[in-house]
Amino acid sequence: MKFLKLGPYGLPILLVIAALLLPAAAYAQGEGYYTVSQGATKVQITPLSGPGDAASFYNMTNSQSNTGLEEANTAVMFLYRNTATGALSLFVILSGPNGTAGTVTFSLSGVPAGTGFEVQDDGTVDFRETWELTPPTGTVSWAWDEGKSDGMVLGPLGSDFSLTIYPQFTSGITAVKFLSGDRTAPQKIDLNLTDPIIIAGSPNEPPVAAFSTAPDKPHINEPVTFDASASHDPDGSIASYEWDFDGDGVFDQKTTDPVVTHTYAVAGTKSVTLRVTDNDGMTGRTTNSVEISALAVKVKRTISTVAALPGTTFKVVVRIESETDLAGVGLQESLPVGWKIKPIENAGAAFKRATVQWVFVDQVKAGTTKVITYEVTVPTSDQLVATTLPACFKITGTFQAMTPSLSIPVEGDSDIEVTDALTIKTAIAHLVPRVGDDLDDTIDLRLSQKIDPNQLSRAIEMWRDDEPVPWTQGATIDLETMKELAAYAYTCTEVDNPLPAVPQANITAVRTIATPVPC
Ligand SMILES: [Ca+2]
Ligand SMILES: [Ca+2]
Ligand SMILES: [Ca+2]
Ligand SMILES: [Ca+2]
Known part of the structure; x- marks a missing residue:
């Protein structure tokens, strides 16, 4: 095998050829995004496709379609793309061989400008039928006999539309199926017979939001990492990430970086929503719940x-x-x-x-x-x-x-x-009573804030003798203060805290205190 030798203009020419080929290749990949919805149901669909135009795929013979997709007493609908031209059409096929007779009326809205009937089965010969179409609205009614079928093809739809069918299945139809994917083995989406059917197309496919959370069991006050790297846009790129960390419907943070952290102050189950926006402004969202444990x-x-x-x-x-x-x-x-x-x-x-x-x-x-x-x-x-x-x-x-x-x-x-002077309570709680009459009382602030029995006994002496309390700049203990000190001692309460509301002992008769209960 010989390698192709490029002359001085060979490479530029190849690049030009590649550039000319690119739009077709890009078109094949980015064929748009299609959905069918009815009520709360919304399903992404892929148009069936083939090399011929819609009419040849419908293949009308003897006022019947011959696509191979007909089903008795069933309304079969699908989008069809002509792969040669890219043109997109909507097929509706009503009943088929072995079905009963029937009548059906469709009102249409949202029909794109320039869209017409590509197949009328069989409005040109069946005087019972009505065929009216003035985009964006239209009305079609069909009537067919036992073992027969009717239908239509509407197109071309373009790439950006939202068309609604208001069906009225008067008789002869017991099921509605929307087909998607491979025309030889399509996926069949079951719809109901009463609600409007919305068929929508967009040249831009919406992005898909996905995120993970770390660590597995986050606690309050611990940064939780939310990683949205798994989000993607099938036909473009993600332009921004928005986070609602607390489920109140208000996005709390917007970034271009897929990884963010958030710290919760309160434990509980948090509903976290991520909304991603693609380079064309379409959004996708997902919600996960995250359990935040109280800090242990x-x-x-x-x-x-x-x-x-x-x-x-x-x-x-x-x-x-x-x-x-x-x-x-x-x-x-x-x-x-x-x-x-x-x-x-x-x-x-x-x-x-x-x-x-x-x-x-x-x-x-x-x-x-x-x-x-x-x-x-x-x-x-x-x-x-x-x-x-x-x-x-x-x-x-x-x-x-x-x-x-x-x-x-x-x-x-x-x-x-x-301070220059402690309160009596603080001084007594930290008092080191003198040992013997010739020594002085001292204060040790490293002691606890509770008044122990020895401190209380010494306080009683100070109260009785009107002795000044050390480090208080000469304060003496009156009866009210003495009762309070006793209450603190008896209830083992630290003097910087309030006394308990219900005293554990009767502490009015301080004179009778001999040996307080040790804390
Ligand atoms: Ca007919
Ligand atoms: Ca027919
Ligand atoms: Ca997109
Ligand atoms: Ca929020």
Whole structure:
């Protein structure tokens, strides 16, 4: 075999020939998009096709069609394309051999301009029939005898139309079938005898929307990836993707990138709709439901006091409880500038002082609790010189995991007031009672916010003797305050929380308190 040798103009000439051939090739591939619909049913159809014109395919002989597709007492309809010219026609064939006699009337609307009857079976000889067509409307009525058939071919339809048939099957028809695909073995779509039949064509095929979701079991506060890469346009390309993440019918995001992420704050079943638009402006959509689980991770901070004096130290506990296996876990706490941190318990995590970060190198297993404890020292008065006391500061934090991917704020205590004088409640809750008469009471803000029996006993002495409470700038305990302190002690309530609505004990007679129940 010899290779074709191209002269100096050979390649350009071949390209021109290829360019001339291209429209025909493109036409063969992009033959448009056709549907038949009736009521809620809408089905994509492929026109039957053949090399001859519609009339020759109808093949009328003795006032009967001879397509091979006739069925007794059945209205058979289909689109037919002449592959030689590309012309498209609508066939209607009513009954066939072995059928009973019948009469049928069709009203038509949406008939494209320039469309006419290509076959009239057998209006030219059957005086019982009516044939009227003035696009866009028309009316046809047929009458045939036992064992006979009637029908028509309407065309050419062009490539962009929506034609409606309002059928009135008076007699002789018991089934309606729309054919699609291969003319030797077509698919048969069953229609009903009463509702309007809409046959539509479009030169542009609509895009098909499809998307997947990851991870498999997403949680709240975890970014969910929606991937619409599986969407496609059979005869073009996808120009944009629109997402309704919450099923309210309003699209929340529009992109040209098929991959988006969305994070849900509330658990539940979400109805997610994707609408894709192709390069010709046609749309396709799909809806999937996505189950968002409540986050099985709780990260809560407890601060040992609501108020601190300059230069004092308090305690912070962060509890991490997870019902899910977590990997790549980190905690970051953010302290006011200049406040010093001392880690006490790192729960197996590595601590980085410069950024106040903890990283767990191992997995945090489902059902486990990790407790991170650290102490914080408030700057001294000298260091706080520009601050007017009392002043409120905050400790905030973020808990993160790689698998599942999540980032949540640390809940719980956050505020801390720096002040010159504690409230009596706060002072008593952190009181370290003196041992013996020659020592002073001290305050340790690292203690819990609950009032223990020893603290309560010492408070009773202070109330009885009108002794000033340390770190309160000389405040003394009156009867109302004493009853409140006793109530906090008896109910084991932290002093930064309100007392329970229903007291667990009668606490009016404070004088009788001897040994409070330990919390
Ligand atoms: Ca007839
Ligand atoms: Ca006939
Ligand atoms: Ca398209
Ligand atoms: Ca929405």
